[in-house]
Amino acid sequence: MRLLYLKDKGDLGWTVDFIRDNDIPEYAILSHTWEEGQEVTFDDLKHGHAKEKAGYKKLELCARQAAQDGWKYFWVDTCCIDKSNSTELSEAINSMFRWYQRATVCYVYLSDFSSGHSEWNRSLSPAIKKCKWFTRGWTLQELIAPLKVDFFSKEWTKLGNKQSLAQTLHERTGIALQALEGNPMTLFPVEERMSWVTGRETTRAEDAAYCLLGIFDVQIPLLYGEGQQRAINRLRREIKEQYCLNIPIALGATYDSYAEEHNARCLPNTRTTLLQNIAHWAEGEDEKPVFWLSGMAGTGKSTIARTAAHLFAQAGQLGASFFFKKGEGERSNASRFFSTVASSLAACQPAMLPGIRKALEEDPALLSRALKDQFEKLIMRPLANIQNARPHVAAQVIVIDALDECEREDDVRAILQLLGKTRDTDSVRLRVLVTSRPELHIRLGFRQMSNGMYQDLVLHEVPMSVVKHDIRCFLKHELGSIQQARSLSSNWPTEEQVQALVELSVPLFIFAATVCRYVGTKGGDPKTYLNKILQYRKATFSQLDRTYLPVLEQILTEQEDDDDQETWLDNFRSLVGSIVVLESPLSVVALSSLLRIPQEQIECRLDALHSVLNIPSDRRLSVRLLHLSFRDFLVVSRQQTKNPFQVNQTIVHGKLASHCLELMSAPNGLRQNICNLSEPGVLSSEVDESQIKANLPPELQYACRYWVDHLERSQRGIKDGEATHRFLQKHLLHWLEAMSLINETSLCIRLVARLQGLATPSDSAVASFLRDASRFALRFVPILAEAPLQIYSSALLFSPEASIVRKAFIEQIPQIVKVLSGRDANWDACRSVLEGHSEAVNAVVFSPDGQLLASASDDSTVRVWETATGQCRSGHSGDISAVVFSPDGQLLASASTDCTVRVWETATGQCRSVLEGQPSWILRIAFLPDSRTLRTNRGDISLPSGSIAALAPLQAQEPSCTTIESEWIVRRTRRFLWLPPEYRNCTTAVHEYMVCLGCSSGRVSLLSLQ
Known part of the structure; x- marks a missing residue:
């Protein structure tokens, strides 16, 4: 950056070109509009031709004002930038906002506003708004960036400053007053800042984007000749990149998705x-x-x-x-x-x-x-x-x-x-x-x-009259569109028909919407379809039946005979039944692969169902329900009417589970190194998304994520030798690898735990396999989440000799690595180590069902963990000395060294009540069976009624056969596991076969004694 100053003889000169910001002295800066051919350029000043231009007068006025204000140096864009040097020009444009921002004062020269008129003071506000300066793109940042801005007329009479003219400037430009006051630009949304340039013009088209660089604090290469729209698109991409958080979001969840x-x-x-x-x-x-x-x-x-x-x-x-x-x-x-x-x-x-x-x-x-x-x-x-x-x-x-x-x-x-x-x-x-x-x-x-x-x-x-009015408006609009599109008579539908539809619809807008889609079905006769709908007002149908039965019965009656109707119903339950119970919607292409139905058949079966389903013309886009009530109609049992279209969810879930297993087990399904990664150390983050999609198409990803959900909801167990057992024996590691690639590793632990609950009997081979798989997943999930192929090397290599999973997949261990000695013979008793506390753990306790574990620490937190996954569910603040679950597991009480007791909601982590004024520290705490009273070492405390939700009936809990006595864990009166010295002074909790040890180091160890 070079500055101007007045030499001894009154001529203008430049300073050196300052490279470092710290070297730049204080300076004033000029903001003005350009007059074609009359502005003093860098070359004019360099070669002594500056005074020949009309624009030289502005420079003299600016120099005189700066000197009057006590500033030796000043800067003017026309002659301080060598525009013949593309590098210098690019640097200047990208730095312009910062240069105006650093200026001690900015002088705005309004060359088309005269102060010579005697009435100018009184008419300043409306008159100044007409100045050309407000219409130029570059003057936007010249107004916003400097903290101090003084305005001058054509005669260089001071008109006011940014503070005194703030309201006028706000009204003329639409710029928020807070922005004019120098607040950070990040306080203003992107689109609001974009709107400030509306109505402004630039000489070069691309400058419409470049003049906003400082407003958004971004830099982009200057490509004059690319056109305005491309420059703006590049600017928006850069803004999006800078403001992008790069965090996972739920795709399709926003209203404008x-x-x-x-x-x-x-x-x-x-x-x-x-x-x-x-x-x-x-x-x-x-x-x-x-x-x-x-x-x-x-x-x-x-x-x-x-x-x-x-x-x-x-x-x-x-x-x-x-x-x-x-x-x-x-x-x-x-x-x-x-x-x-x-x-x-x-x-x-x-x-x-x-x-x-x-x-x-x-x-x-x-x-x-x-x-x-x-x-x-x-x-x-x-x-x-x-x-x-x-x-x-x-x-x-x-x-x-x-x-x-x-x-x-x-x-x-x-x-x-x-x-x-x-x-x-x-x-x-x-x-x-x-x-x-x-x-x-x-x-x-x-x-x-x-x-x-x-x-x-x-x-x-809402008042019925209002609902009727709105539904009437909707029906008139939609049916009127059908009437025009089909060239029907102007008296269709009749007022009586519209009124009848209104009465049938109230209060459900979805009924009116479905009727209009059905009546407007391509290839159908709107008059006939409307009359069919109106027939349902004479019978005692539920509103869901009135909404969807006409649509489906119309298709059913179009079948030629009873056999065709039964075939159509079977196909309907198979395809549409699957669509309505899917955990996530799939495209026609994906449905075809999953259900093994040709794409043409799927499209043919769905063609008549546009009234109830959103069926895109592109086979690769997902088929969706138009409204959740269609699912309610198909899967919820209603006794008042016979519904031949009803879907048995249990059966459909069972079929979907089988389809998922078949798809994952197919030759083109899951396999080792499915994405053909170059080496076993490749990280998940290094795998290109397109590579994952090519090898794990949507239907295969769906099967990996949701096969356990469908199996569980089919209400069938897992037995030795059947399909699920065979899949696990052959493809467990392939499935874990695929789940890592699609960022679902943490979900695997929960799914394996749920599979354990389906395995019968508990001493079966598949139950033993799943218990081992659970230990395997818990142990190696950290590396699996990072590097998918390490499941075949690190995980298998370091699994115990007796691991069932290791034995099943031993052939897949890379031959180049061997463990010569030191491998454990079996899994140790420590099921998982829960890291999270930073200081000594004072208390640990299991929930009554064993699903959750709470730990209290000197680090002033209580943490609630899922015992199946080891994941921390929530943390609560406070100096905690004791913690306990209510008998139903819904509440958690913590006693604090600040002489308070807090009652928390287990599911949400919300504090339901704070019981203050206890006489001293509470070291022991327990719920009485009614969950309404706390027993402490300082006496009983009754809980406020507002902190207690309705309680479910409690089943009597059998006493645990496991205890901790001195340095031993004892099962059924026999010594079972010796505890090393560092584990003996721990706080402990026991639930059935699980033992929790809270250590002074802050570590919480969870042992499985099965």
């Missing part, structure tokens, strides 16, 4: 009052932070949620959206919920990015932690750390649709408890719109929120 693209939004003049109420709630500063919109199936909740999200996005208020979808992988559970929300929020609030990145650096496994940890570290803390937050800015709304379709009820309750904390954010006002069916666990979750945290509206309690 491809999966949601063709789903309906509210028509004009429908749901108007409701949408206005939602908008008012979001805008009000004193409103409750959560809005719960509930309603039974088919009442239009998702359509309203999509519409609200769209309207909030248009208003710049949409912070994030997540549309749950049952049976659609990560959209059907909470595993990627907070990472998806955090990713979207960070795009709107870039100032969150440093906090999120720091959290991920400090805890690389954060995304597999408890929901509470993810919420705190990905959302709440990054929001709290935003500096100079913008006051009085519209709230950011998070839209969550179909929460009832989230698989685990515990996760739903945890999400609701955590969302209730959004009021605690000071930097950004958050609002959360939730839609769901009014299921019991969701109602209870909302009731457990603090008073004043949410407001609700029940859709099926």
Whole structure:
């Protein structure tokens, strides 16, 4: 950077070209508009021709003002950059924002605004807005970057500064006042900053993008000649790269995703009052932070949620959206919920990015932690750390649709408890719109929120007149479109027919939508189909039957005879039954491979079902239910009507389990080194995604992820020698390798544990194999998650000699490596070591069912672990001396050295109550059988009624046959396992065949004594 200064004789000269920022002296800077051919260039000044240009006057005025303000140096873009040097030009453009930002003062010269008129002071605001300076692209950053900006007229009369003219500048440019005040650009969403350049022009087309580089603090190569759109596209890619968190999100979960693209939004003049109420709630500063919109199936909740999200996005208020979808992988559970929300929020609030990145650096496994940890570290803390937050800015709304379709009820309750904390954010006002069916666990979750945290509206309690009006509008619009497309008479449908449809529909919008899709079926007669629908008003059908029976019965009656009808029903149950119970939707191509049905047959069978299924024209895209109520119609038993289309879930799950096993066992299915990796040390992160997709197509990935789910839901056990046993004996390691490649290693431990529960009898060969496989997976999952092929080398090499898995796959050990001595003969008693505490463990305890383990430590935490997987479920703060589960396992009580007792909800990690004022430290604590009273070494404590949920009947627990006596673990009165000295002073817990040892080092060891 070179600066200008006045020489002794009054001529202009340059300083040296400063390379380091620290060497640059204080300087003023000029912002102005260019006059074609009259600006003083670098060459003009270099060769002494500067005074010949009209633009020299600006330089003199700027120099004089700088000297008057006490600054020797100043900078002007036209003559301080050698534009013939492409390297210098590129560096200057990429540094321009920073140069204006570093300037002591910026002088804005408005060459087309005269202060000579006697009325100029009174008319300054409207007159100044007409200046050309506001229409140029480069002047945007010249207004925003400097902290001090002074405005001058054509006569160089000072008009004011950025502070005194702030409101005028805001009105003219649309730039937020907070941005004009010098707040960091990261406080402003990307699209808001993009909007500031609207209406501005640049001489060179590409500068429309380049003038924004400083606004977004990015750098890109200058490619003049590429055109404006390409330059803007490159800029957006660079912005996305810089703002990208690169964290896993639930694909298709946002309202504007491809999966949601063709789903309906509210028509004009429908749901108007409701949408206005939602908008008012979001805008009000004193409103409750959560809005719960509930309603039974088919009442239009998702359509309203999509519409609200769209309207909030248009208003710049949409912070994030997540549309749950049952049976659609990560959209059907909470595993990627907070990472998806955090990713979207960070795009709107870039100032969150440093906090999120720091959290991920400090805890690389954060995304597999408890929901509470993810919420705190990905959302709440990054929001709290935003500096100079913008006051009085519209709230950011998070839209969550179909929460009832989230698989685990515990996760739903945890999400609701955590969302209730959004009021605690000071930097950004958050609002959360939730839609769901009014299921019991969701109602209870909302009731457990603090008073004043949410407001609700029940859709099926909306005045009937409003619902009828909206459904009528919808029917008139959709049927009118069919009438025009089919060239039907103008009096179709009749007013009586529309009214009858309204009466049949209320309160279900899904009925009206399905009717319109059915009536408009290609190749069908709309008049005939409409009359068929209306026949169902004369019978006592449920609303689900009225919605879907006409569609399916029409197809069934088109079959020629009873045999054809039975064949069609068999094919329907086989194909559509599979589609409705799949854990994640599949394409026609994938369905064909999985179900072994030719693609042409699948397309033929589905062709008449466009009224109830979303069937893309592209075979590679997933076939989806248009609405979850179609699944309810097919799989939920209803006694009042005979439903020939009903699907037996147990049978279908059994068939799908068999198909998955067959697909994985096929010659083109699972095998060793399925992706043909070059060497056994290749890491999962180094394998190209396209390579994985080529060798593990969607149907094979589906089979790997979900075969255990289908097997479990088929309600059939695993016996020696049958298909599941044979698959495990031949393909267990191939399956583990594939799961590593698709980033599902941690899931394997849970799946193997679930398979153990299906193996009968417990002393069978397959049960023994699965017990060994469980130990094998627990032991080697860390390396498997990193390097898939190490399952054949490291894992098999270091497995004990007696390992059943090792014996089954010994031929797959690379011959170049051998363990000559030192291998264990058998698995030791330590099933897993749970790392997490940093100081001594004071207490450990099993839940009554043995599924969870709680540990309390001097590091002021209680951690809850899954005994099957060793994964930490949650952590609680406080100086903890004792911990205990309630008899039903729903509550966890911890006693603290601060003389308090806290009662926690096991599933969510939420503190239900704090019992203060205890006389002194509590060292021992236990629940009485009613789960309503705690017995401590200082007396009994009754729990507040609000902290106790309804209790399930408890079964009597048999006393354990395992005890710990001095240095021995004793089973059935006989010494079983000797404990080394470092394990003798541990805190201990026993459940059936499991023993837990909490050590002074902070390590928690879990032993299996089977």
